[in-house]
Amino acid sequence: MKLSNYTSEFKNNLKLATPVMMGSLGHLLVGLIDDIMVGRLGPVELAATSLGNSLVFIALSIGIGFSFAITPLIAESDAEGDDKKGRLIFQHGLLLTTIMGVAMFIMLLFIKPVLGYLDQPEEVVVLAIPYYEIVSFSMIPLMIFQGFKQFTDGLAETKYAMYATIMANVVNVLLNFALIYGIWIFPRLELVGAAIGTLISRVAMVFFIYIVLSRKNKFAVYMKRIKLAEIKERIFKKIVALGFPTALQMLFEVGLFVASVLLAGTLGAFSQAANQIALKLASTTFMIAVGIGVASTVRIGNQKGLKNYIELRRIAFSNFLLIFIIMFGFSICFMLFKDILPHIFTDNMEVIGIASSLLIIAGFFQLSDGIQAVVLGALRGLQDVNVPSALTFVAYWIIGFPVCYYLGRTLEMGTFGIWIGLLTALTSSAVMLLLRFNYLSNKLIKEKNELT
Incomplete structure (x- = not known):
């Protein structure tokens, strides 16, 4: 197949992905703004926000991962032209994300004492606790928003969530x-x-996204409030069946990065602050991959609904090629500007020196991080979540974490060694997930050909 068969889809992919990228960057920017402004107070304060966000980020990953189940189901119902099915999926999904938000808040309060037992500097823990308590409560409105966001993403109406996050x-x-x-x-x-x-x-x-959607005629059928008689256990089960493994995928990846924060914290406040800077910068570029991953989920979910598996495979690989090109550009930027970027966060030269070395590794793993995120999006579009969950567990915790610990602590390579472990984990994940998608998409084409 000619290269143009894939590059011709770049415009369609980016049209759908760009608002998601902006929205995802908006989510990240909330924390990034906190870090930049707090970083001006000092490295201890920056380390405290890092510690406070570490457990919250784990809960956030579980909740957002769970909400991702709504998008492929909405995309499939939209391709089938079944508004009633789509409305029920959206309403049930919104109920579940709200419940998830409340549950995450309660869980975070319950595990708050853990912050004092993570071998972190005492002055960092003291500052982190009040910050942690308030940000934990923000999980409730954030998860309600996720219910709306994943619904609009599934309809390929990605701009409204972007507007909300900009505001x-x-x-x-x-x-x-x-x-x-x-x-x-x-x-x-x-x-x-x-x-x-x-x-x-x-x-x-x-409030913003609710008001906007309520005033648009195109969403009127979906925004009609659900009645008690319409609540179906089977729909909850369908969403949970997709959402739970997806939440695990997010947990395994984010959990590894949080573990890197905690490992860095055992090396001192300066190492932890540098680790936080590198993570924030790497997370910013990762949001681009998240946007293209959502585009993959929606477009592949549509093709799955139409049972057009050859087109499904072509669109998927166009997204894989697109993210490779984009992340290669970011990789070069990280390496060229490694000594400049940390200055955005702090003036402390020791922190800047450590962060600069980490950005070299961050540059290397841009490619694997981007590819694994977009391939996961494609697999979600196929509603294949159980095997990818197992593969991500192996990549991050059987392969990645032991490398992080061995290089960072045993060989005393510090944060640099920890980040080599992160690179190892992301590369393993990208390779295994790509093999999984290649196998499944070929299998679907073969099965359809046999039937015809």
Whole structure:
């Protein structure tokens, strides 16, 4: 097949993916803004936000991973032209994400004492706890928003969630300036101010997307409130069957990165702060991969509904090629600007030196990180989630974490060794998931040919 058969789809892929990228970057930007502003207070404060966000980020990954189940089901029902089925999936999914948000908040409060037993510097733990408590509560509005977001993504109407996250970031920036530093009539709350800004911005995000969708005629059939008689156990089970393994995939990956934060924390506040800087920068480019991954999920979900498996495979590989090109560009940028980028967060030269070395490794794993994210999106479009969950567990915890620990602690290579372990994990994941998609898509084509 000619290269143009794949590159011709770039425009369609990017049209769908760009609002998702912007929305995902918006989610990340809330935390990034916190880190940049708090970083000006000092490396200990930056390390405290890193520690406070570590457990929250695990819960967030579980919740968001679970919500991803809504998108392929909506995409499939949309391709089938079944609005009633789509409405029920959306309403059931929104109920589940709301319940998930409340459950995540309760769980985070319950495990709060864990922060004191992670071998972290005492001054970091003291500052992290109040920040952690407020950001944990913001899980509730964030998960409600995710229910709306994954629904609109499934309909390929990705711009509304983007608008909501842009608005939320404007609110967050203004509140952060006022509450972290104590501008005008507002008190100087430092880390607590950053947490309050995050909470209020996420509440505003929910109100925004609800109001917008309620006023659009195209969503009228979906926004009609569900009746008690319409609640079906089978729909809950279908969403959970897809959502739970997807949540595990996110947990395995994010859990490894959180483990890297904690391992770095045992080396001191400066190492942890540098680790946080490198993670934030790598996470920013990863959001591009998330956007293209959602495009893969939606477009492959549509082709699955149409049972057009040859076209499904072509579209999937066009997304794989697209993310490879994009992440290769980011890889070069990380390596060229490794000594400049850390200055965005801090003026501490020791932290900058450590972060600069980590960005070399981050540059290398841009390719594998991007590819594994987009292939996972393609597999979600096929509603294949159980085997990918097992593969990600092997990649991150059977292969990756032992390498992180051995190089970082046993061989005393520090954060640099930890990041070599991350590179190993992401590369293993990308290779195994790509083989899985290749096998499944070929199998579907073969089975259809045999039937005809």
